[in-house]
Amino acid sequence: MLRWVLLVLVLANAVFFSWSQGFWAAQGWAPARTNEPERLQQEVQAQAIRLLNSSKDPAEPLPTGPTPTDTTTPSEPASCWWVPGLNPNQANTVRQAMETLSLPASAWSLIENRSNGRWIVYWGKFEQAEVMAQRKATLRQLKIDYREVTQARLAPGLALGTFSSEAAAKEALSNVQGRGVRSARVVQERPESITWALRLPAITETEREMVLGVADTWADKTLLACP
Numbered sequence: 001m002l003r004w005v006l007l008v009l010v011l012a013n014a015v016f017f018s019w020s021q022g023f024w025a026a027q028g029w030a031p032a033r034t035n036e037p038e039r040l041q042q043e044v045q046a047q048a049i050r051l052l053n054s055s056k057d058p059a060e061p062l063p064t065g066p067t068p069t070d071t072t073t074p075s076e077p078a079s080c081w082w083v084p085g086l087n088p089n090q091a092n093t094v095r096q097a098m099e100t101l102s103l104p105a106s107a108w109s110l111i112e113n114r115s116n117g118r119w120i121v122y123w124g125k126f127e128q129a130e131v132m133a134q135r136k137a138t139l140r141q142l143k144i145d146y147r148e149v150t151q152a153r154l155a156p157g158l159a160l161g162t163f164s165s166e167a168a169a170k171e172a173l174s175n176v177q178g179r180g181v182r183s184a185r186v187v188q189e190r191p192e193s194i195t196w197a198l199r200l201p202a203i204t205e206t207e208r209e210m211v212l213g214v215a216d217t218w219a220d221k222t223l224l225a226c227p
Contacts, residue, residue, distance in 0.1 A: 078202040080226035081211070083218050084195070086110075090218055091196035097214035098198070103207060111197045118190040119169035121176055123183065124149065124157020132156055142179050151189065160184060199226070 086094060091110055098108050123146075126132040135158060139146050149157045160176050163169040169186045176184050198218070200211065212223065 076204040076206065078204050078207075080202060081200045081208060081223050082226050083198040083221045083223055084113075085221055086196040086198065086218055088194060088196065090221070091198075093217045094196075094198050094214075097217040098211075101210050101214070103203075103210065107203055107207065108198065108200045108211075111199055113195045113197060115190075115193045115195070116164050117166075117188055117192040119163045119166050119186055120149070120159040120189045121161045121163075121169055121173045121184050122149065122154060122157055122187045122189075123160055123181060124154065126156050126158075132158075139181075142181070144176065144179065144181070149189070154187065154189070159189070162189070201226075 083094070095110055123135060126135055136146065139158070139160070144160055146158045146160050147162075149155050149159050160181065161169065161172045163172065166186065166188070173184060173186050200208075203211070208223075215223065
């Protein structure tokens with residue numbers, strides 16, 4: 001029985017092999033061919049695909065010719081200007097005038113400049129030139145530095161040191177008196193002062209002309225290029 005089963009299997013394999021090799025193609029019994037030219041012709045060719053709903057044909061050449069010229073007007077160059085040395089009253093008047101101009105808020109600003117008072121160790125007044133010469137000779141002998149004071153209320157006189165605070169001047173006075181200059185004293189040569197500056201960090205020439213239209217508000221001051 002086993003011999004018959006083996007024989008059937010061998011025959012079946014032989015039949016399948018001959019069929020797969022196309023030995024029976026003449027009788028119309030052969031497997032379908034997968035490498036036939038007709039099948040290749042039916043394959044989709046990706047390079048030939050075209051989108052029917054595309055706004056432009058992919059094969060359509062790109063437009064040639066000159067690029068349209070940009071007609072945008074270039075921006076006007078800007079520069080920095082300022083008006084220094086305004087007193088508080090002038091600064092207030094300038095502020096009011098600038099607020100009437102059609103300038104951006106960032107186009108201008110008023111900057112406060114505060115100057116501290118100045119004190120000196122003062123020796124004087126010496127109305128007679130001979131007395132002034134004697135006092136200078138004394139200071140040179142004591143090796144104390146000095147300078148002449150030019151303010152009308154203090155001249156002719158000598159400053160034996162200049163200081164930004166009254167306390168520092170008083171300390172220096174003690175040192176000078178200890179070295180023999182008994183009649184020296186501390187005086188304030190210049191009081192504390194506040195000035196203002198109008199600053200325009202980046203304005204165009206057109207905007208500068210607008211600002212010059214209110215130049216009378218800063219009286220004797222001048223619009224200058226920023227340093």
